[in-house]
Amino acid sequence: MDSASSPILAGDTAPSQPSVSESGAEPKYAYSSSSGHFAGLMHGDSATMLKTLPSDVFNVAVTSPPYFWVRDYGYEKQLGHEESVEAYIDALMDVFDEVKRTLHPEGVFFLNIGDTYYSGNGQPHGSDPKCSSRNFLRKKVRPVDVSGWDIPKKSMIGIPWKVAFEMQQRGWTLRSTIIWNRCNAFVEPTARDRPYRQYEFVFMFSKSRFYSFDRSKLVEEDVWNIPIERNRRAKHNAAFPSELVRRCVEVASPPNGHVLDPFAGSGTSILTSMANHRNVVGIDMSNDYVEYVQGAIEGEGYMASCWENLVNRLRKPSPLWDEWTGNRRNFRKPGTAKKV
Numbered sequence: 307m308d309s310a311s312s313p314i315l316a317g318d319t320a321p322s323q324p325s326v327s328e329s330g331a332e333p334k335y336a337y338s339s340s341s342g343h344f345a346g347l348m349h350g351d352s353a354t355m356l357k358t359l360p361s362d363v364f365n366v367a368v369t370s371p372p373y374f375w376v377r378d379y380g381y382e383k384q385l386g387h388e389e390s391v392e393a394y395i396d397a398l399m400d401v402f403d404e405v406k407r408t409l410h411p412e413g414v415f416f417l418n419i420g421d422t423y424y425s426g427n428g429q430p431h432g433s434d435p436k437c438s439s440r441n442f443l444r445k446k447v448r449p450v451d452v453s454g455w456d457i458p459k460k461s462m463i464g465i466p467w468k469v470a471f472e473m474q475q476r477g478w479t480l481r482s483t484i485i486w487n488r489c490n491a492f493v494e495p496t497a498r499d500r501p502y503r504q505y506e507f508v509f510m511f512s513k514s515r516f517y518s519f520d521r522s523k524l525v526e527e528d529v530w531n532i533p534i535e536r537n538r539r540a541k542h543n544a545a546f547p548s549e550l551v552r553r554c555v556e557v558a559s560p561p562n563g564h565v566l567d568p569f570a571g572s573g574t575s576i577l578t579s580m581a582n583h584r585n586v587v588g589i590d591m592s593n594d595y596v597e598y599v600q601g602a603i604e605g606e607g608y609m610a611s612c613w614e615n616l617v618n619r620l621r622k623p624s625p626l627w628d629e630w631t632g633n634r635r636n637f638r639k640p641g642t643a644k645k646v
């Protein structure tokens with residue numbers, strides 16, 4: 307991306323900025339649309355970047371973090387390459403504690419998370435020609451390849467539930483364990499003695515017991531049949547489908563509300579939120595993805611703006627908040643009409 311069309315950095319007022327790869331600082335890029343919506347992109351470590359965002363502002367967070375030792379995003383400090391499951395969960399909690407702080411008191415967090423098998427078999431062999439980011443599995447001995455764990459080899463570790471239990475300990479209310487049925491999931495060539503994995507969890511957490519939620523926007527109950535999108539944006543082969551994000555955003559935020567994705571990747575949450583008239587902030591540590599998402603935001607006609615303007619917008623609720631059907635103050639007992 308050329309500097310003339312680059313968005314501006316936090317605190318700056320100059321119209322041009324260096325590209326992601328040239329800039330040494332941890333940049334924050336703000337954009338706005340002609341209809342007055344904002345999109346923000348933060349390039350850096352999620353737990354660190356989140357600390358710079360205000361408290362109690364986002365209606366909904368939706369994300370898919372790196373799974374434990376499943377992919378290599380090709381840079382230092384990436385999450386998912388910890389030495390133990392406990393360290394992985396600690397690293398996730400550093401991020402999710404901040405998600406909780408920045409979430410509106412009546413906000414909701416949708417977390418898509420998958421599991422990993424404990425192999426215990428030493429270094430794997432072979433390669434996966436369809437997915438280069440998974441080939442690292444064949445080149446190094448991951449902690450899950452080392453023998454000596456206290457569970458049998460070939461076991462699923464149960465990571466999604468371990469994460470969910472830790473979230474509960476930290477005050478999150480686990481309200482639903484949505485099954486995302488990936489109707490067109492890939493076959494797993496190495497899984498000769500078990501069913502292929504066709505579904506993943508999307509855990510729905512609320513920050514407090516009483517929160518806002520628009521049931522009328524639910525398309526299905528707790529089994530969501532949504533195909534994987536095969537046209538991989540930015541060569542991101544762990545992207546989740548825009549329909550999944552759309553459902554989360556629609557049930558848990560009013561139009562013009564505020565959305566957060568702390569692991570934005572190829573920008574599915576950002577672009578889907580923009581298309582659905584929400585303000586959105588996404589964070590990612592990958593140069594490639596951030597550069598790609600910058601181009602995609604600009605491709606939607608958004609223009610460079612000031613980070614302060616974006617933050618000021620986040621501090622104000624959507625103008626439709628009071629009248630939004632999902633606002634818990636508008637909840638009615640079944641069969642009772644709204645007083646006029």
Ligand SMILES: C[S@@+](CC[C@H](N)C(=O)[O-])C[C@H]1O[C@@H](n2cnc3c(N)ncnc32)[C@H](O)[C@@H]1O
Nearest residue numbers: 351352384385545546569571572574590591592
């Ligand atoms: C599963 S992908 C997210 C995919 C995304 N939902 C999409 O639709 O494209 C996880 C992302 O987390 C990013 N990531 C890994 N460690 C990170 C960290 N410490 N801080 C911020 N982002 C990180 C990776 O670069 C990767 O893009």
